Amino acid sequence: MSDDERDPEEEEEEEEEDQDLTNSDVVTKYKAAADITNKCLVTLLPKLVPGAKLIDLCKTVDDMMNAELAAIFKGKKLEKGIAFPCCLSLNNVVGHYCPADDDTVTLKAGDVAKVDFGCHIDGYIATQAHTHVVSDSAADGATPVPPVTGRVADAVACAQTCFDAAVRLIRPGKKTDEVDKVLAKIAEVYGCQIVEGVMTHQMKRFVIDGNKVIPNKPATDQRVDSQEIEAGEVYAVDIVVSTGEGHSRMIDERQTTVYKRALDMEYKLKMKAARAVFSDINKRFPALPFTTRYLEPPEGKASLIKLGMKELLDHELLYAYPVLYDKAEKHGECHVVQVKGTILLMPSGWSDRVTKVPPEMVAEAKSDKKVEDQEILDILATSIDNPKKKKDKKKKK
Template sequence: MQPADGIRRPQLILSTDYSLSNPDTLTKYKAAGEISNKVLKAVVGWCVEDGNIVELCEKGDKLLEDEIAKVYKGKKITKGPAHPTTVSPSSYVTPYTPIKSDTEEAATTLKAGEVVKIQLGAQIDGLGTIVCDHVVVPNKDGSPAAVSERVADLIHATHYANELLLRLMLPPGLLATGSEEEKKKAAAAKPYTQTQITQMLDKLVKSYDCNLVESTTCWLFERNEIEGKKKIILAPGEGVKGEGFAEVGEVWGVEMGVSLGSGKVKTLNNRATLHRRTTTNYGLKRPSSRATLSEIMKKFSFFPFSLRQLDDERGAKVGVMECVRGNVLRQYEVVGDKDNEPVGRLFTTVAITKNGMTRVSAPPPPDLSKFKTNKKIKDDELLKILEQPISKASTSKAKNKKKKKKPARKAAEEEDDDEESSDE
């Protein structure tokens, strides 16, 4: 409509607030997280002896797409996978997603008793959630496979290390109680340094004769970005260094990797099929490269994808080559344990608010009573930290204190731990 004075004035365009101060942002994260958790549970249930990895990945991606399609219908927002379904064999460290056109790898199946890692994720409006869990593959008929004591050690070590890491990442004083003076003193404490975090985690996993996986990395998540400006690197390799620490108002992807071997890694000979678009602009010369990049931008934005998710898998293998050379795409090499030992891996997406840490997408707490070990955590400092909550209890939970489960200290002694419900 023309103004009365006939002068056209520029209109103020308000940009969307994607910080956690906007309640809608956390709502979208939680919706994406619910999808990730639901699909993870389904894929875990499909993993049995002789299960074909490619078929499991394809089936997981189909369910992921179906579940994403059910939410925010009719809204003009982007949504899709934040990470393809990947199923990594026992000694593999990184997410593994073979493709059908590579015949040998496409025939890879699961073995009863091995520890496999399942990772996937969903995003709504560019707000991504990723989750990873590890499971001991059951027999073909679904019955539990025999679990060695060393594998039991690995399950315990990875679970407790993950719980410790979440607590070490909490901003100082966030959940402090007591007088105002005590709260101020707690808030004034310095956050744990990355060196301190690694040292404490290393002490914990060594309680189970395990080691941290070299250069396990936790990243700050931002809109359309799963590798933000800050990162925490555990057991960093030579020349590798993390930057920053977690703060209120941030979302993080928290990774935990533990090995029955030395924790050192090696690049495997498998084809790298997992890629992610970068912010680099490069004039691609080949028509096949331009076509591949165009499809990637349309379907996946800046989130990871597998070559098998593209329309022409064989053509994509050629199309991504120039994209990788020009740094338009990042290629994720397939990495495994240097000693070929089993590796445990967990990945949790967390949001940090004034009320503490919310597990937006997370692997379910394991039933540790099924994994018998004669090892336990004895360090009092670690046990004390493990007993701390990661968020403020809701009013309903505060009224139900009598139903609290056993603290970590007692659980470690009895080897019959269940995760405290208030930490979920």
């Protein structure tokens, strides 16, 4: 068969193969995006102090991501940008709180602040989320971060243990429905709830939430087919736990500012403002999430963004990321904690967590509860590291 007679499906398969982790250039781009995400988080954490405005903090991260992305791969024509706008969700807010320009919310001591964001290089995405309890001491890596106590400590310890277990269960040959039962057992130990409906998504090039998903706690109306996890895949392992009920709900639709283009929907827009906004979205954010703060105002009028967005939403041309809340159980408090990291399932069988927080910038969770179930302890003891790196370390010694 000549080149001209090649089967289009074969060409598509080859193109797909070139975009997975067998390609060293792809791995390099994932890791470069992760390095920027990590660097932005390290810059942000010392700024999470009482009195800081959420909008200023989120803009700091977004601006830094754009600046860092602009400084790399300069000689190549690659698309680079924010893959998920910086969100800062406090206390019982489950997620997606991305402040508008006129937002006046500030941090106060004791706030449980969940920061969630990510960027991409050539469509290869690195996201992460971290929970920080606000105190008067800056988390700068030099000043010791005050330990977390009480029910917040239970939630922090629970979320981290769940994350550590999940990354050991999300391995080639495992099934996507093998994770939630283990997470439920861990949550019971700490007296917490896995927040219903939150899922770990496979990520692909320009796809932040792929169809292969791992439910942490399936909702009653949520049917997810079991699938086999394969080497070469990339996942955003996302764990959200709560000391409250564990049922997220939207309170005010007007708080939603994060959206993504619904690629399977089309409609011939009637309003000029809607067409202008939609054109901007298709040009600059054709596949990945954005916040309305990023949009160019039609005719220089910010009011036309809201007007245009209404027609887009009325005809389901956008997917919304609503601000969600959990609520406390009777006579209790509601603290929501999130841990998320990007995991590369390398073709050789080991896992590489490319987004992470320096240990010295993480508060110790002084919980009086601990896991004693042997099955879970065995899972947590499983190594996910590259065996080659271990051998290299031994040689150096």
